[in-house]
Amino acid sequence: MSLIFWATLLGKFAFLSFLAVGGVMAVAPDMYRVVVDELFLVSGEEFLAAVTLGKLSPGPNALLVAVLGYQIAGLMGALLIMIAMIVPSAIFAFYVTRWRRKNTHRLSVQSFAIGASPVVVGLLFSTVLILMRDFSAFPTLICVVVVALIVWRTRLHLLLLMALGALLGLCGLV
Amino acid sequence: MSLKYFDSKPHNLIALFYVFSLITLQGFGGVITVMQRTLVDQRRWFSQAEFLEMFTLSQVLPGPNVCNLALMIGDRFFGARGAVVALMGMLALPLGLILVLASSYDQVVAGSPLAGAIKGMSVVAVGMTLGTGLRLLSGIQTEIVGRFAPIFVIAIVLYMVGYLRLSVVWAVLGCGVVSYIWARRCLKARSAKQKAHQ
Numbered sequence: 001m002s003l004i005f006w007a008t009l010l011g012k013f014a015f016l017s018f019l020a021v022g023g024v025m026a027v028a029p030d031m032y033r034v035v036v037d038e039l040f041l042v043s044g045e046e047f048l049a050a051v052t053l054g055k056l057s058p059g060p061n062a063l064l065v066a067v068l069g070y071q072i073a074g075l076m077g078a079l080l081i082m083i084a085m086i087v088p089s090a091i092f093a094f095y096v097t098r099w100r101r102k103n104t105h106r107l108s109v110q111s112f113a114i115g116a117s118p119v120v121v122g123l124l125f126s127t128v129l130i131l132m133r134d135f136s137a138f139p140t141l142i143c144v145v146v147v148a149l150i151v152w153r154t155r156l157h158l159l160l161l162m163a164l165g166a167l168l169g170l171c172g173l174v
Numbered sequence: 175m176s177l178k179y180f181d182s183k184p185h186n187l188i189a190l191f192y193v194f195s196l197i198t199l200q201g202f203g204g205v206i207t208v209m210q211r212t213l214v215d216q217r218r219w220f221s222q223a224e225f226l227e228m229f230t231l232s233q234v235l236p237g238p239n240v241c242n243l244a245l246m247i248g249d250r251f252f253g254a255r256g257a258v259v260a261l262m263g264m265l266a267l268p269l270g271l272i273l274v275l276a277s278s279y280d281q282v283v284a285g286s287p288l289a290g291a292i293k294g295m296s297v298v299a300v301g302m303t304l305g306t307g308l309r310l311l312s313g314i315q316t317e318i319v320g321r322f323a324p325i326f327v328i329a330i331v332l333y334m335v336g337y338l339r340l341s342v343v344w345a346v347l348g349c350g351v352v353s354y355i356w357a358r359r360c361l362k363a364r365s366a367k368q369k370a371h372q
Binding site for chain 1: 198199200201202205206207208211215226227229230231232233234235236237238239240241242245246249250254257261264265267268269271272273275276277279287290291292293294295296297298299300301302303304305306307308309310311313314315318319323324325327328329330331332334335336337339342343345346349350353354355356357358360361362
């Protein structure tokens with residue numbers, strides 16, 4: 001594949017990473033548009049498989065772009081697309097964080113930290129609401145609420161919860 | 175039950191890499207839950223409020239947010255080298271794992287009983303995200319901004335993003351600005367009061 005092709009693809013992913021405010025899943029629809037509809041690099045099913053793998057395997061959801069890269073051009077593709085997705089926005093984040101730490105005494109910086117936190121918590125709850133739409137069955141809803149209460153109020157090991165979830169899923173209960 | 179650590183800070187770069195690898199490998203469907211629990215509840219590197227503050231910044235900055243968060247934490251303890259090491263810890267092992275899975279996806283996962291297990295795990299992951307949101311509520315500085323304002327902001331964000339499915343950018347800009355102005359007013363009022371006391 002040509003140099004121009006790679007420059008275009010990686011440029012688009014670097015651009016998307018700057019739009020990904022609140023998580024990579026926020027730009028998943030835009031990613032779909034780029035790799036499936038515009039550049040015809042993967043099929044819709046392959047894209048869905050990448051999203052599923054990103055959710056299923058441990059680590060940041062951003063890893064789903066590594067799967068897309070792998071589908072497009074093997075190992076090299078996975079590494080390149082991952083770098084495009086992570087490095088430019090990471091450098092930006094690095095300098096913003098440093099600037100903020102030097103300016104913690106400023107009223108604007110303090111107001112930002114205090115004012116933005118309910119917005120962020122609201123975004124977390126929104127993610128839950130959006131993902132819950134796929135779970136219409138009553139036992140599934142109960143399961144979500146019970147897990148939430150356990151995580152909120154106890155220190156039960158998270159892997160234990162995951163294992164229980166896998167077991168319930170295997171038995172077809174959720 | 176989980177072990178208690180209390181090491182209060184990482185001793186060197188290797189420890190940093192190790193802790194972040196451990197966090198990321200437990201993070202099925204949501205690393206933030208594991209990170210909060212490991213760094214705040216177990217190792218006590220941060221208080222709930224400090225963690226929420228960093229988490230907030232990582233969320234409003236562009237890019238994968240748990241990666242941003244790892245980078246900030248690494249930078250805080252060991253500077254730029256720490257930032258790189260924490261990010262590598264976050265990504266190296268899961269990247270290897272997901273590529274192995276990607277190369278065997280068609281034979282192993284699609285249409286097998288594993289698909290059911292994956293469904294079950296994703297249900298648990300959603301519950302964990304909800305639980306993390308509830309835990310982080312205690313980091314909101316209600317003694318400064320009061321109780322009503324944060325609840326109001328959370329409800330509006332939930333309506334805009336969760337219900338209407340508007341872009342996150344609009345919620346962050348719209349509600350963020352309102353919440354920022356309110357926090358600024360409260361901080362100003364507070365420091366005026368403190369001055370009056372002196």
